[in-house]
Amino acid sequence: MNFLNLTPLTLGIGLAGIAGILFLLQQLRIRYTELPIATTMFWAAAVREAPVRVLRQRFRHLLAYLLALLICWLLWIGFGAPMVDERRATGFSVLVLDGSAHSATADVFEQSKSQLLSDISGYPRDSREVFLAGANNVRVLAAGEENMVLVRRLEEFEPVAARSSIDELLRVLPRNDMYPEQVNVLVYGNAPVPSEAIDQLPDGFNVARRTETPDDFENRGIVALGIGEAMSGDWDKVDVLFRVLSTEGLDTSIEDLSVQSGGVAVGSDRIESISDNEFRVRDVEADGSTFEVVIEPTDELEFDNVAQVNLPDKDRIRVTIGTDVPVSIRRAIQSDNAVQVVQSDPHVAVVGATDDEPSIPYFRTVPSQEQYYAFSIGYTGDLDAEEALRQSVASLGLTQIDAAAMATDLDVDIEVDLEVVDTRFVSLWSELVGQDFNFKDSMSFPLFISKAIRYLANQQPWYAYVAAGRRPYEQTSGSSLARTDLLSEYAAGTYYVRNEAGVFETEDGDSLNVSLLDSRAAIPGEVADLSATELEMVRSQSAFGLVTWLILLVLVLLGLEWFLYQRGLMP
């Protein structure tokens, strides 16, 4: 029970009111119980020596008044639960319970939750709110809602394998117009708060931590898992790299790692240790299966003991080549190990000036008389024309071409045109690949042909890594530049993966593995300092403790009053 944080003015008014009421009570006449008696003459004489209190008579019982006043004041202060932390006294309070992987060790989350539930009664109901910062930031108690609601809402919550989203919350909070100038953000849990997030806060926003971080944390965690092109050059294979960090005193050897690819265990002899904490598995089949790394045995934080990533499915592009295709193009295609020349069921057709226009995506050469622009691109997406042209030019590697030299040789402008069509195509002047022009001999020519074939095949990008809450790094064969909006359907932000580890269904029905891969969660003490701010620790005395001590003091005073009464020292 308390008066929910009285302001100093209200507290003072209460104290003065009590003093006044007690004074009046001391002055009021008493409604006596009448009792007939024979010895009234003696009582009258005794009373004459010390009359009882009557209204408007001299104030006689100063000691009794002061004692009663002190007792009532202590009770008033105790039940009023005055805020001993100045942060609580003014402004709006935002209490943030960290439900990320940072608080998933030992009983940190439970302790933080208990501390928050204990503190919440000390805040005025209309000037506080509570967020749960798990995979996302969820407002679990709005301003004005009863505190009891919070208990039930937090019952179901457990920490999730996610990065802390407190930094995101701190970015969003200042945009809310409902907050006054003074906003105090109290963090319950271990989540680090990035220094840049603190720096960007406007004046009046203060951030402090309410719970202590355990210093005996021992953990090993996978903080990076990524895929790269196979150094062997095999088109249908990739190399997988991963990094494992350990707290001081722990190390990780290959024997501590369990690796599977497509459900099949990868032998430890295939795992290379390329540094103290980095490992690599080479030439993993890029068959679209799941690659998984597990640290054994488990430790305090289980979320980072497992990491998974989707391997790309790198089928060769089936290409059919027409009869009138220049030799230079034919050779470039045949030398690309990502391409398989077929006669039937092709993905892409390559045709010459006299060949028929195919119904599948195609690459063709035409005389300059038949095409106004040197390069013509048929686009099938829904981007606006400028962006589509920019992305297409980049995808085709046209930025690598020395267009000025071409223009000089041909004495015409080299321009690129993009038109929206139903079937993709890339069309260029046949003169550019003819015998009189040296483009076919340049280093950028096979790259252009290779990129054009991949552009036309429109292969799905694959992800070098997919870490919870972070921007995905997408790439296609030969290029890391791909459609970055593909994950937007299931990302927290436009370019961010959902902030929770696990397996999720993509919009096209595929499964996507998301791993924690958070070095701050794995090694909080050592890594957090790099970019996180050490928050001021708030240690405010709880209202319950203050009330307890004040009531005990009241009991002592009551005992003193009884003692004085028994000794006849006060009425």
Next chain:
Amino acid sequence: MAAQLTFEELFDPEFLTALEAFNLRIKRFLRQGRLGEQLSIDRGIGLEFKDFKQYVPGDDIRAVDWNIYRRLGRLFVHVFEEYQDLPLYLLVDRSRSMFLEDNPRVHAALRSSLALASIALSQHDVVALFSFSDDLTMHSKPFVGRRQLTTLAHRMAELNEENGTQLSECVQQLGMRKLRPGLLVVVSDFFEPEGLERVLESLTRCRHRLLLVQIVKDLDADPTANADLVGDIRLVDCETSAAVDVTMEQGVLARYRRIYEEFNEQLSGFASGNGIGLTRINADQDILDQLATLFETRAQVA
């Protein structure tokens, strides 16, 4: 107010039996004579020599001391002490304060008076019964002889409750009645609103020998035994209806005890200073035991 004692209650067989035994016990201690057998200030024919005086005509010739005559040639006669019976006047308080509370004081007062009267009547002394409150009342002509004890008890049983206590006035009224000097036994709580000084002043002027019987109760000295005397109370005088507002606390209680003690000391000092008998009878305890103890120890009895 307590119910008035009936004759049967005063004269119940148990009390009468106890009273007879009480008489026997008392007699053993009164070897020098009856309660009313008092030495007279008159000199006359007696057994005990008192003095000589010169012979005058009319003196008993048997009292002439002839030895002195032989030596001096003048006639002197022996003067002997003369013993006379002493009337016992019972002056019983019947103000409202005597009828208040459980075990009212009037019960103890009447039983004490009856016990004293029983002794006197059994020794053929004269007993007269007076009562007082605002006025003095004489209830019958004096009683003589033990057989009058029943009549006296009837008269006592008829005493009913009156208003206030005007003991000083009533003592003065008693003095104006020209009664033969005797022993005046005042049975009262002595709670006179005018103050004890006025009572003592009137008793000083009384020409009777005095025996003061103060009827007290346990609550008088220790009011905390009364469960109703707590907190803020208005004490209403049972006789004058005067009210006193009291907040019961240790300071007031201490002052009350001191004042009550001073009251008793004033009464005791008056008795001892004037050769007056004073005894306190506790209405909450057995009456006859207290009287027997009084006579056995002869404490404060003049």
